[in-house]
Amino acid sequence: MDIEKQHIELECINCHTRVPLDKRVAGCPTCGENILEARYNLNQIVVDVWLEELKQRPRGLWRYFEVLPVEDRANIVSLGEGHTPLIKSKSLAASLGLKHLYIKDERQGPTASFKDRQATVAISALKEMGVDAVVVASTGNVAIAYAAYGARAGIKLWAFFPSLTPGDKMAEAALYGAEVIKITGTYDQTKEIAARFAKRKGLFLDRGIKSVAAIEAMKTMAYEIAEQLGEAAEDGRWRSPDWFIQGVSGGMGPIGVGKGFREMLDFGLVDKLPAMGIVQSAGCAPMVEAFKRGQRIATPVEDPQTIIATLATGNPGRAYELLYDYVAENGGHFVAASDEEAFNATRVAARTEGISVEPATGVTFAGLFKLVQQGMIKPDDVVVVNCSGHTLPVETRILGEHWQRSVDLSQRATEPVLPREGLLSAIEQMETQIRRIVVIEDNVDAARLIKRLLEARGAFEVQLAYEGATGIELIRSAQPDLVITDLMMPDVDGFAVIDTMKADPTLNRIPVVVMTAKELTAREKARLSNQVNLLLQKGSAIDEELIENLVHKLQD
Ligand SMILES: *Cc1c(COP(=O)(O)O)cnc(C)c1O
Numbered sequence: 001m002d003i004e005k006q007h008i009e010l011e012c013i014n015c016h017t018r019v020p021l022d023k024r025v026a027g028c029p030t031c032g033e034n035i036l037e038a039r040y041n042l043n044q045i046v047v048d049v050w051l052e053e054l055k056q057r058p059r060g061l062w063r064y065f066e067v068l069p070v071e072d073r074a075n076i077v078s079l080g081e082g083h084t085p086l087i088k089s090k091s092l093a094a095s096l097g098l099k100h101l102y103i104k105d106e107r108q109g110p111t112a113s114f115k116d117r118q119a120t121v122a123i124s125a126l127k128e129m130g131v132d133a134v135v136v137a138s139t140g141n142v143a144i145a146y147a148a149y150g151a152r153a154g155i156k157l158w159a160f161f162p163s164l165t166p167g168d169k170m171a172e173a174a175l176y177g178a179e180v181i182k183i184t185g186t187y188d189q190t191k192e193i194a195a196r197f198a199k200r201k202g203l204f205l206d207r208g209i210k211s212v213a214a215i216e217a218m219k220t221m222a223y224e225i226a227e228q229l230g231e232a233a234e235d236g237r238w239r240s241p242d243w244f245i246q247g248v249s250g251g252m253g254p255i256g257v258g259k260g261f262r263e264m265l266d267f268g269l270v271d272k273l274p275a276m277g278i279v280q281s282a283g284c285a286p287m288v289e290a291f292k293r294g295q296r297i298a299t300p301v302e303d304p305q306t307i308i309a310t311l312a313t314g315n316p317g318r319a320y321e322l323l324y325d326y327v328a329e330n331g332g333h334f335v336a337a338s339d340e341e342a343f344n345a346t347r348v349a350a351r352t353e354g355i356s357v358e359p360a361t362g363v364t365f366a367g368l369f370k371l372v373q374q375g376m377i378k379p380d381d382v383v384v385v386n387c388s389g390h391t392l393p394v395e396t397r398i399l400g401e402h403w404q405r406s407v408d409l410s411q412r413a414t415e416p417v418l419p420r421e422g423l424l425s426a427i428e429q430m431e432t433q434i435r436r437i438v439v440i441e442d443n444v445d446a447a448r449l450i451k452r453l454l455e456a457r458g459a460f461e462v463q464l465a466y467e468g469a470t471g472i473e474l475i476r477s478a479q480p481d482l483v484i485t486d487l488m489m490p491d492v493d494g495f496a497v498i499d500t501m502k503a504d505p506t507l508n509r510i511p512v513v514v515m516t517a518k519e520l521t522a523r524e525k526a527r528l529s530n531q532v533n534l535l536l537q538k539g540s541a542i543d544e545e546l547i548e549n550l551v552h553k554l555q556d
């Protein structure tokens, strides 16, 4: 059963004039402001009934129909989007020292990014208006999602891409039947050309953050997060996280999510708004730069220097003002990450969580690492990361050139004399002298992470001990080629493990690596200096870089 749809109004964010929902209205009739927000007149009784009803409704974005700007369910164009899993991180959380890190896995939607939400709501609204063609400028994901939903609705899409967009993404939009126009220029210039084209042809232009449908679509992420955090809690009550983190280009995601939480606060469904962690690509970070200077207006970046096309909005316009105000009121931070940091974070997320993300989300994770390192995010905070994975068009930048080992047998089959030795020595070269490793680390998740990262390198066999005493026993029984130990452990600590090994003639030749987060005093360093082969300071994240560093040193 549906609750009768309450009438929806649009409210001017500047002078608060309200007008009835009209999807073609372009601005405030009183002051001309072009950003209007949808208002749903749900009173407490309706909210209570609605909450009960939601329990019976199927999963998916349209379960929040009452707070979406489509009047008739018959117009909904859906591919089963929404209700993506909220995955609780273990290894990555442990390596960052966080207790409640969640990944909102937007990869698991019909076109693999959160733009599915925008597409289902915007295309449904267009269908309700009787529009049969739409023009959009996109760095990739919006156009792909619009193309898929447009195909389903019989709405033709004209998709304008800046040339930086990976070819695979443009091809995917074309596959869904979109007209693809590649503009050799920046994303901001592409938007201008698309707008002119729409005007000249009399076609409907998607208005980005000024579109009511887009903001309302993005807010469904907030509703889902609140509901999913509630499901995970004992009392079942909806709740807000402490942080929502996203890599940002135009800012639509966090603006919509912020609106969603504010709306739920008004309905009495949650009791606060999350802080926003807004991450930009360092080569195109107008919001971060303005925020650093304490300015509410951003200076556009004319010539973005990032290969991460998804985040290449040089001129954020009004979106930044809205986000600035949100952060000033509710907390949060703007932070930038370089492309290299993003690729590194992509590898870390993949190897610790089994989650392969697209480079724009690599930026998100890199920003998360920074916010934790800067102490902005506290160990007990509930943190949600918006995670998308739409194709990986910059594979070699993420994995490096030598990410696969290849053995070519096709030649050898015709040359019967050489083969075995050549093949054997090729395989031998892959081995290192060190094979069996014992890791002693009292943080169980960190220990498992080290094991996994080492074993992912290929030839290592890693055994774990979670305290000093069992560590020594394990070393005695396993006779490893290498011991990696933490220093700070209860009871028998790393210093004692090393002392024991060095005093035992059967163990004193085994090389020892100390991996520690502890700041060592001069005395401690002196104590270790003759006993330890390598001392690695771990930062706040045990990551691939650290292990890479370790393995290189072992092979020297
Ligand atoms: C669109 C997109 C962004 C940028 O989102 P905005 O909220 O519009 O700034 C970031 N990451 C991914 C994967 C995207 O598809």
Ligand SMILES: [Zn+2]
Pocket (backbone or CB within 6 Å): 012, 013, 014, 015, 016, 017, 028, 029, 030, 031, 032, 033
């Ligand atoms: Zn107004």
